Amino acid sequence: MKALVVTTLDGPSALIPVEVDEPAADESTILVEVHAVGVSFPDLLLTQGLYQYKPKLPFVPGGEIAGIVLSAPDGSGFSPGDRVVGLTGVGGAMAEVVALQPEATFLLPGTISMPTGAALLFNYLTVHFALIRRAHLEKGESVLVQGAAGGIGTAAMTLAPCLGASRTIAVVSSEIKAEYVRNLGASDVLATENWRDEVLAITDGRGVDVVVDPVGGDRFTDNIRSLATGGRILVMGFTGRDIPSLKVNRLLLKNAAAVGVAWGSWWAEDPGRLSAQWSELFPLLETGELQIPEPTRYPFDAAPEALLDLEHRRTVGKSVLVLR
Ligand SMILES: NC(=O)c1ccc[n+]([C@@H]2O[C@H](COP(=O)([O-])OP(=O)(O)OC[C@H]3O[C@@H](n4cnc5c(N)ncnc54)[C@H](OP(=O)(O)O)[C@@H]3O)[C@@H](O)[C@H]2O)c1
Structure with a gap:
């Protein structure tokens, strides 16, 4: 599969598409075909080595996706074909397939598009x-x-x-x-x-x-x-x-x-906190009381441009990369 990889800490233009192995299915994670990835300021800082968390090179940035479940462990509450949104944590999301923890995965209401879904969880x-x-x-x-x-x-x-x-x-x-x-x-x-x-x-x-x-x-x-x-x-x-x-x-x-x-550190201490938050947010989404604004869409390979727009204050609203 294709992933966007940071190989040097020279900023967004050093983010390059690379062929890597797909994550393997296992008993604890949900494999998701990614349709859209949210882009956030921490992704920009990660490419510059300026974020508080500093992953080892090379790494894949991005923290949130929307997509379709490919496989899910029994009892996880998810099945192949489900439309979902999910958090990968710090990094890992700018890839065609991701492995998510069930606690960080949520069913996306049918009324919300994949790009809008990818603009949802993190912020x-x-x-x-x-x-x-x-x-x-x-x-x-x-x-x-x-x-x-x-x-x-x-x-x-x-x-x-x-x-x-x-x-x-x-x-x-x-x-x-x-x-x-x-x-x-x-x-x-x-x-x-x-x-x-x-x-x-x-x-x-x-x-x-x-x-x-x-x-x-x-x-x-x-x-x-x-x-x-x-x-x-x-x-x-x-x-x-x-x-x-x-x-x-x-x-x-x-x-x-x-x-x-x-x-991030609050929910990392206890990922179950995410579902408590989701259960408070979901009714607002379901009733339409909370409307998520349409994000600005970029093609997957245009991630450097999306990050440079953030850096130079050109972005209006949230940005997402669209893969499918
Ligand atoms: N604490 C947490 O748990 C948490 C979670 C997520 C994100 N964050 C942080 O929240 C911040 C915002 O993230 P975001 O994704 O919302 O970023 P964003 O979409 O780029 O928005 C940031 C806004 O900051 C303003 N700004 C002022 N000076 C700027 C400068 N020199 N360069 C760039 N923007 C500048 C811009 O508005 P104007 O042009 O209108 O001034 C811009 O719209 C980041 O520092 C991120 O790390 C924190």
């Missing part, structure tokens, strides 16, 4: 974990989302209202991204140049209850200034590259909290 389960289990979002609270037109941002903008947020405020860097988040239903859309004053203006000086921050860098202190009393900032990632420092008196003054979010 939506991360944001679900962040808003519910880390920020303890309450009904009627307001949520400010940095990088709102990105993968994590899109998930936050669409999931937060389903979880009770009464207001979603998007921060984006271009008019195309502004248009995109308006279509997602953003209550307010602010530009990266002047968002801080605007947040305070549109909340009558109160600030917001929760900030979803996948960007970090120089926005961090202003995010904390934008919190209401009792607010929580979710530290999700650092696409701005700099890891910010925090003067903790800013938290003390507002009874605020800065909360770390490491969804």
